[in-house]
Amino acid sequence: MSELTDLTIAGxxxxxxxxxxxxRELTQAYIAExxxxxxxxxxxxxxxxKALEMADAADAARRSGDAGPLxxxxxxxxxxxxxxxVLTTASSHILDGFKPPYESSVTxxxxxxxxxxLGKVSLDEFAMGSSNETSFYGPVQNPWRTTDGxxxxxxxxxxxxxxxxxxxxxxxxxxxxxxxxxxxxxxFCGLAGIKPTxxxxxxxxxxxxxxxxxxxxxxxxxxxxxxxxxxxMAGYDPKDSTSINTPVPDYRKALTGDIxxxxxxxPQEYRMDGTPPDVLALxxxxxxxxKDAGAQIVDISLPHTKYALATYYIVAPAEASSNLxxxxxxxxxxxxxxxxxxxxxxxxxxxxxxxxxxxxILIGTYVLSAGYYDAYxxxxxxxxxxxxxxxxxxxxxxxxxLTPTAPCSAFxxxxxxxxxxxxxxxxxxxxxxxxxxxxxxxxxxxxxGAGLPLGLQILGRPFEEETVLKVGHVIEQAAAFGARxxxxxxEAA
Amino acid sequence: xxxxxxxxxRIAHLARLKxxxxxLDPLAGELNQLLAWVEQxxxxxxDNVPPLTSVVHARLPRRxxxxxxxxxxxxxxxxxxxxxxxxxAVPKVIE
Numbered sequence: 001m002s003e004l005t006d007l008t009i010a011g012x013x014x015x016x017x018x019x020x021x022x023x024r025e026l027t028q029a030y031i032a033e034x035x036x037x038x039x040x041x042x043x044x045x046x047x048x049x050k051a052l053e054m055a056d057a058a059d060a061a062r063r064s065g066d067a068g069p070l071x072x073x074x075x076x077x078x079x080x081x082x083x084x085x086v087l088t089t090a091s092s093h094i095l096d097g098f099k100p101p102y103e104s105s106v107t108x109x110x111x112x113x114x115x116x117x118l119g120k121v122s123l124d125e126f127a128m129g130s131s132n133e134t135s136f137y138g139p140v141q142n143p144w145r146t147t148d149g150x151x152x153x154x155x156x157x158x159x160x161x162x163x164x165x166x167x168x169x170x171x172x173x174x175x176x177x178x179x180x181x182x183x184x185x186x187x188f189c190g191l192a193g194i195k196p197t198x199x200x201x202x203x204x205x206x207x208x209x210x211x212x213x214x215x216x217x218x219x220x221x222x223x224x225x226x227x228x229x230x231x232x233m234a235g236y237d238p239k240d241s242t243s244i245n246t247p248v249p250d251y252r253k254a255l256t257g258d259i260x261x262x263x264x265x266x267p268q269e270y271r272m273d274g275t276p277p278d279v280l281a282l283x284x285x286x287x288x289x290x291k292d293a294g295a296q297i298v299d300i301s302l303p304h305t306k307y308a309l310a311t312y313y314i315v316a317p318a319e320a321s322s323n324l325x326x327x328x329x330x331x332x333x334x335x336x337x338x339x340x341x342x343x344x345x346x347x348x349x350x351x352x353x354x355x356x357x358x359x360x361i362l363i364g365t366y367v368l369s370a371g372y373y374d375a376y377x378x379x380x381x382x383x384x385x386x387x388x389x390x391x392x393x394x395x396x397x398x399x400x401x402l403t404p405t406a407p408c409s410a411f412x413x414x415x416x417x418x419x420x421x422x423x424x425x426x427x428x429x430x431x432x433x434x435x436x437x438x439x440x441x442x443x444x445x446x447x448x449g450a451g452l453p454l455g456l457q458i459l460g461r462p463f464e465e466e467t468v469l470k471v472g473h474v475i476e477q478a479a480a481f482g483a484r485x486x487x488x489x490x491e492a493a
Numbered sequence: 494x495x496x497x498x499x500x501x502x503r504i505a506h507l508a509r510l511k512x513x514x515x516x517l518d519p520l521a522g523e524l525n526q527l528l529a530w531v532e533q534x535x536x537x538x539x540d541n542v543p544p545l546t547s548v549v550h551a552r553l554p555r556r557x558x559x560x561x562x563x564x565x566x567x568x569x570x571x572x573x574x575x576x577x578x579x580x581x582a583v584p585k586v587i588e
Binding site: 097098099100101102198199212238241242244245304306307310311313314321325328329330331332333334335337338339340341342343344345346347349350351353358359361362363365366369376378379380381382383384385386388420421435436437462 | 496500501504505506507508509510511512513520523524526527528530531533534535536537539542543544545546547548549551553554556565568569571572573574575581583584585586
């Protein structure tokens with residue numbers, strides 16, 4: 001039944017509706033692929049029994065005419081979403097053994113609509129990273145390798161999500177994006193990934209990294225599947241005070257293929273020195289596809305772009321240092337003993353957090369500490385205002401913005417591990433939209449010289465995910481990205 | 494602004510992180526590199542620019558001041574490394 005795992009979510013829903021196969025059969029096919037794909041190290045926890053139980057419930061619902069919009073579709077869940085009774089780790093040692101007594105709102109929405117959980121997938125520890133190498137459970141492999149067979153990272157932080165979907169271990173996966181953690185791995189693994197507007201998906205029950213930036217979104221094999229999954233994930237939630245009470249449209253209806261007359265902005269500041277020619281050539285091709293489809297290309301300026309990363313690396317660690325204060329060895333997870341309470345805290349946190357997380361907690365604590373707050377944190381918040389204003393002004397003239405997703409294709413394991421700043425530079429094109437809270441999507445658009453996927457990014461006005469998806473869909477059609485990774489992980493199994 | 498090992502030890506204590514003595518020096522180096530990098534924000538004129546505290550342009554929602562959840566002692570304690578008699582247990586604080 002390997003062909004079942006080649007179906008898209010849209011294709012599988014149609015097959016399930018016609019009775020060509022059951023969710024149990026579809027889910028069994030995926031469970032087999034998850035087992036065959038362990039060499040990728042994408043999953044932190046596999047839940048095959050739960051998956052079959054949920055599949056049977058979905059089949060029963062379909063028989064009685066109660067099929068939800070994702071009924072019977074097997075998904076992988078980033079291990080940052082709390083799942084009731086199922087180990088939730090954030091890929092950190094400090095959450096050892098943590099089984100939440102509650103379900104995150106986004107995953108609850110997916111189960112409400114009939115989706116099936118295959119398991120939890122890995123991430124950079126607490127979503128802090130761009131390569132999925134900081135996970136306590138070891139690095140995740142990108143299913144894609146270079147033409148000459150060299151290993152690559154899947155990107156991050158939603159690296160397990162992207163690897164699982166690209167290798168056909170899941171039909172789709174949830175991701176979260178704080179500075180590019182959905183879009184960059186989607187680009188590295190040849191997938192579609194959308195970070196919706198801040199406030200579109202509830203953050204309740206998602207382990208917090210930087211609360212003013214974190215947003216959930218789907219990673220899927222194509223734009224239509226992203227539209228289907230986002231519709232189920234999104235929605236108002238009174239348990240998240242930043243959740244916005246506005247109706248969720250049927251995003252699939254936006255995929256008309258018609259972008260005639262739409263104004264697409266091309267920001268000059270994203271043409272940065274040192275960007276590889278492959279990336280720039282793909283961007284130019286994307287611009288041509290927009291013109292061919294009848295859109296109007298408008299040169300725009302986002303003058304504060306170059307300050308976005310530095311702003312982000314003050315704001316995000318500051319919020320993280322505060323959010324991660326809760327891991328103290330008292331209420332859940334790891335505890336390392338100490339002679340007194342303070343020592344117990346310090347020993348627990350010293351042993352439980354990895355190097356990158358500790359680095360960010362320290363920098364965050366420093367920029368929030370007395371005497372430095374104004375110079376660093378307040379300054380960064382002011383620059384953040386200017387970055388958001390850049391977008392507001394641009395969206396007065398254009399309907400969407402087209403850029404590359406990342407400044408490179410997937411890099412080698414270890415290549416950037418010793419130099420935090422070179423790792424941070426990976427998010428140079430994704431971080432500005434995160435700071436402004438606007439929706440952004442990566443769509444697979446081409447293959448670089450080394451044989452690895454490259455994505456293009458579409459940004460839109462707040463709550464105009466439909467425009468983003470519509471433009472993304474047109475790029476997907478024009479690019480006709482049909483390439484797939486060579487299957488090496490089964491030989492390794 | 495430059496961070497020395499004494500400052501690293503101080504902020505590590507503020508953050509309740511045990512940092513081994515031999516890590517203080519390399520960490521000071523890393524933090525200084527990062528701080529030097531973010532210094533570039535000094536170039537930006539932010540006079541009269543308000544800080545952005547939320548990208549959501551909406552009033553925070555209000556709700557009736559009523560109990561909506563609770564009475565879940567067992568759930569709350571279920572993941573505790575050490576729970577005794579319905580409480581979280583920690584090393585002795587008061588002699």
